[in-house]
Amino acid sequence: MTSxxxxxxxxxxxxxxxxxxxxxxxxxxxxxxFVGPSGCGKSTLLRMIAGLETITGGTLEIAGERMNEVPPAxxxxxxxFQTYALYPHMTVRDNMAFGMKIxxxxxxxxxxxxxxxxxxxxxxxxxxxxxxxxxxxQRQRVAIGRSIVRDPKxxxxxxxxxxxxxxxxxxxxxxxxxxxxxxxxxxxxxxxHDQVEAMTLASRIVVLHGGDIEQVGAxxxxxxxxxxxxxxxxxxxxxxxxxxxxxxxxxxxxEVRTATxxxxxxxxxxxxxxxxxxxxxxxxxxxxxxxxxxxYLLSADVEIVEALGETTVLYFxxxxxxxxxxxxxxxxHSIKKGTTIRLTAVPEKLHLFTDKGISFLYR
Amino acid sequence: MNPALxxxxxxILGVGGCIGYFYLSNQFLDKVLFPARGKDAGRNINRANMxxxxxxxxxxxxxxxxxxxxxxxxxxxLSLTDRSxxxxxxxxxxxxxxxxxxxxxxxxxxxMLWLIVVPAVSTAFGLLTAQLTDxxxxxxxxxxxxxxPMAISFVGASVIFKLIYDTRAADLEQIGVLNAVWLSFDGxxxxxxxxxxTPALILLAFAGFMVYGIYISVKPYxxxxxxxxxxxxxxxxxxxxxxxxxxxxxxxxxxxxxxxMTGTLPYGEPQTWLTVPFWNNFFLMAVLIWIQxxxxxxxxxxxxxxxxxxxxxxxxxxxxxxxxxxFKIKVPQIMGTIVVVWTTITLVVLKVFDIVFAMTxxxxxxxxxxxxxxxxxxxxxxxxxxxxxxIVIMLLVMPxxxxxxxxxxKEMR
Numbered sequence: 001m002t003s004x005x006x007x008x009x010x011x012x013x014x015x016x017x018x019x020x021x022x023x024x025x026x027x028x029x030x031x032x033x034f035v036g037p038s039g040c041g042k043s044t045l046l047r048m049i050a051g052l053e054t055i056t057g058g059t060l061e062i063a064g065e066r067m068n069e070v071p072p073a074x075x076x077x078x079x080x081f082q083t084y085a086l087y088p089h090m091t092v093r094d095n096m097a098f099g100m101k102i103x104x105x106x107x108x109x110x111x112x113x114x115x116x117x118x119x120x121x122x123x124x125x126x127x128x129x130x131x132x133x134x135x136x137x138q139r140q141r142v143a144i145g146r147s148i149v150r151d152p153k154x155x156x157x158x159x160x161x162x163x164x165x166x167x168x169x170x171x172x173x174x175x176x177x178x179x180x181x182x183x184x185x186x187x188x189x190x191x192x193h194d195q196v197e198a199m200t201l202a203s204r205i206v207v208l209h210g211g212d213i214e215q216v217g218a219x220x221x222x223x224x225x226x227x228x229x230x231x232x233x234x235x236x237x238x239x240x241x242x243x244x245x246x247x248x249x250x251x252x253x254x255e256v257r258t259a260t261x262x263x264x265x266x267x268x269x270x271x272x273x274x275x276x277x278x279x280x281x282x283x284x285x286x287x288x289x290x291x292x293x294x295x296y297l298l299s300a301d302v303e304i305v306e307a308l309g310e311t312t313v314l315y316f317x318x319x320x321x322x323x324x325x326x327x328x329x330x331x332x333h334s335i336k337k338g339t340t341i342r343l344t345a346v347p348e349k350l351h352l353f354t355d356k357g358i359s360f361l362y363r
Numbered sequence: 364m365n366p367a368l369x370x371x372x373x374x375i376l377g378v379g380g381c382i383g384y385f386y387l388s389n390q391f392l393d394k395v396l397f398p399a400r401g402k403d404a405g406r407n408i409n410r411a412n413m414x415x416x417x418x419x420x421x422x423x424x425x426x427x428x429x430x431x432x433x434x435x436x437x438x439x440x441l442s443l444t445d446r447s448x449x450x451x452x453x454x455x456x457x458x459x460x461x462x463x464x465x466x467x468x469x470x471x472x473x474x475m476l477w478l479i480v481v482p483a484v485s486t487a488f489g490l491l492t493a494q495l496t497d498x499x500x501x502x503x504x505x506x507x508x509x510x511x512p513m514a515i516s517f518v519g520a521s522v523i524f525k526l527i528y529d530t531r532a533a534d535l536e537q538i539g540v541l542n543a544v545w546l547s548f549d550g551x552x553x554x555x556x557x558x559x560x561t562p563a564l565i566l567l568a569f570a571g572f573m574v575y576g577i578y579i580s581v582k583p584y585x586x587x588x589x590x591x592x593x594x595x596x597x598x599x600x601x602x603x604x605x606x607x608x609x610x611x612x613x614x615x616x617x618x619x620x621x622x623x624m625t626g627t628l629p630y631g632e633p634q635t636w637l638t639v640p641f642w643n644n645f646f647l648m649a650v651l652i653w654i655q656x657x658x659x660x661x662x663x664x665x666x667x668x669x670x671x672x673x674x675x676x677x678x679x680x681x682x683x684x685x686x687x688x689x690f691k692i693k694v695p696q697i698m699g700t701i702v703v704v705w706t707t708i709t710l711v712v713l714k715v716f717d718i719v720f721a722m723t724x725x726x727x728x729x730x731x732x733x734x735x736x737x738x739x740x741x742x743x744x745x746x747x748x749x750x751x752x753x754i755v756i757m758l759l760v761m762p763x764x765x766x767x768x769x770x771x772x773k774e775m776r
Contacts, residue, residue, distance in 0.1 A: 052676050073682030085673030089695040098691075099681035146677075 003028040003187040004049070004154055009058035011044055018044050019211045022058070026154075031180050031188045035198040036208035036234070042191045045208070046156050049189065050079050063153050073099070078147030079156040082163055084139045086131040092142050093127040096149045117145040120182065137168045144179065157190040161197060177201055195235055199223075207231050229280060229357035238285045238313070238326045240351070243298065245281040250274040254352060254360070256281055262297040266350045268360050279360075282351030285313070285328040288343040296342035300325060305337055314341075381422070388418050435757070442750035457747035467752065469728055470735040473644055474759075477715060477731065479612065480645070482708040484652050486701060489659020493667055494689060496660075506664065510657035517654070517717035524650045525722055528636040542633045549630055562623050566616045573613040580606040638727045647729055650718050655711065659704045666700035667693060699774045706767035713760050732756050 004026040011019040019041045034042040047053040051072030060067045067075050100110045118124045121141045161169045199219045207214040215227040226232035233239040248255040250270040300316035312333045316325040352360040397407035445453045461467050496502035529539030537543045548554040580602040637643045678692045716733035723729040740749030
């Protein structure tokens with residue numbers, strides 16, 4: 001069942017278009033992650049769903065009802081802010097009760113809702129404390145508790161982990177995943193710029209870039225079948241290598257030669273007419289393997305070696321005007337800086353993009 | 364010599380003297396007294412650093428001691444002696460004489476009235492203007508205008524308001540704004556609406572507010588729920604004072620409603636506003652409120668800006684309307700600042716002198732303590748009673764001052 005849908009939603013401040021024609025259907029029980037670089041419009045989109053920003057164009061529906069002009073409190077949403085946004089002068093209990101008190105709910109109902117939220121989030125010992133007496137992780141749990149108490153149709157999370165330190169971030173991320181599991185019917189939308197959060201939490205990821213949706217899909221789908229070079233390089237770390245290449249022969253499989261003399265037969269279909277056209281060959285750093293044979297993909301001078309024990313990361317000297325290439329080899333390798341090495345990859349792991357950056361799979 | 368030149372020379376000498384003192388005394392400490400060389404260099408540096416703050420504080424401590432500390436002691440001594448009997452010790456005779464004067468109790472009553480009305484109204488107006496001018500395009504222009512009276516001296520403001528309250532004979536054109544407005548009322552429906560109903564309703568609202576104040580103060584002691592947990596020892600006296608004060612104001616406002624509704628108004632006759640007993644106090648207070656609203660607004664508007672935007676957005680999502688956001692989210696978050704503003708204005712009010720001196724000089728039942736003190740000290744030359752009233756003012760200011768400093772320090776943390 002569709003829980004939330006965006007149709008041709010756009011946002012502009014004067015002449016500046018921040019979001020263009022966003023179309024998205026979110027089913028009940030999904031955890032959707034909006035991910036993208038700073039300024040891509042992900043937070044703006046979330047705030048438009050919440051009702052904190054007006055919608056310039058298009059339609060927002062929640063549970064089948066048009067919500068564009070409905071006040072935030074009546075949209076059936078609850079939001080968790082990056083800075084927690086707890087009311088500093090109220091105890092944890094009052095923070096969670098505020099919305100229900102405003103709505104003039106009976107005291108018994110309020111108490112039951114708070115007891116339930118406190119139990120789920122293990123906040124019982126802290127109910128009578130002020131927010132300033134809590135740690136960062138506890139404050140974020142209170143903020144989540146405040147949204148649970150509202151019993152919303154859709155939960156909105158705006159970078160909820162960004163203000164936590166690294167260790168707490170991992171722990172709280174797992175807590176949010178468990179919270180989602182304990183409330184399978186609830187729909188959640190989660191904004192982050194951290195792709196680890198996106199990959200671990202999402203049922204589907206929405207990659208935003210410059211006000212457009214680049215791709216929507218399950219985490220591994222985005223990893224394995226990126227729709228364009230932006231998604232390919234945004235998902236995965238280090239970013240995917242892109243090699244300038246030329247199509248030698250199109251068809252069921254595509255034979256390409258890279259600008260640096262590498263050669264590969266990629267099991268991705270192309271047109272015969274593609275022959276001779278210039279393309280971009282994508283290969284993830286972790287898919288590269290060392291080779292001695294003449295049938296290599298990449299031959300380059302090692303500039304920096306980062307030996308991490310479990311992996312060895314090699315940075316190659318970039319050719320003129322190109323991004324540096326990176327290889328991530330499992331285990332320990334005694335490769336010296338300055339040596340020239342040859343690398344190849346399993347053909348199934350290769351990605352093929354047009355010179356405009358569109359994947360051949362989605363062309 | 365031209366006075367301006369004298370002033371300039373004084374400034375140059377004063378500032379130069381200060382700089383010279385700080386520079387030379389610092390040099391003396393570092394180079395002569397505890398030089399940072401030789402075998403005791405480390406010890407000398409530590410000692411010099413221990414002395415340095417006192418060196419720099421000395422001029423201020425000395426000046427404050429001479430011009431503030433010493434006069435307090437001397438005033439206390441004067442209040443306990445009789446100057447005409449060669450400074451003989453008379454105990455509390457001056458105080459008892461003062462207590463027997465109705466003018467003193469009039470000054471006390473008026474001061475209490477000022478104390479309640481001016482800080483409350485100034486802070487309320489300041490908060491209102493701060494909120495209304497927040498985040499609108501011409502808000503800063505509006506703020507500048509409201510803040511401008513702060514630049515006017517109390518005496519200057521009094522002169523301006525004297526013109527507003529000015530009276531001419533009935534057949535002449537009125538130059539006072541208030542009388543010009545007053546003469547446009549003729550006792551018809553408009554007069555009833557503006558001069559009886561509106562003030563009565565405002566007073567009624569005030570009375571209702573006072574009832575609420577009493578209710579809030581005594582609630583925990585009558586319906587003792589779980590709200591008394593962690594009460595400090597001063598909660599009970601504070602609540603008692605608030606309740607009694609509210610009760611007095613309630614009585615006052617109910618009495619005022621009756622007099623407003625039933626009193627006969629002299630339509631068509633220009634009024635000498637400053638001679639209307641009791642109400643003329645409020646005409647004087649208007650001057651101080653006009654000045655202090657700007658101060659309250661500037662401080663409170665900075666505090667409002669400091670409230671995290673997310674807490675307001677969270678309240679919007681929780682369904683709070685504009686009033687609930689203002690009273691339940693914004694005001695509690697800046698309560699500390701409101702208290703500081705309130706107590707700061709209270710201190711100004713307790714010392715109020717210039718306005719009363721310039722406008723009525725304490726006649727027609729407008730006397731206040733500071734002007735009473737001035738009357739006794741410099742007009743009646745009664746140094747005993749004058750000093751006694753000065754001590755009374757100081758005793759009244761002291762607790763509020765301590766409370767103010769305590770709150771200001773808490774705010775800074």
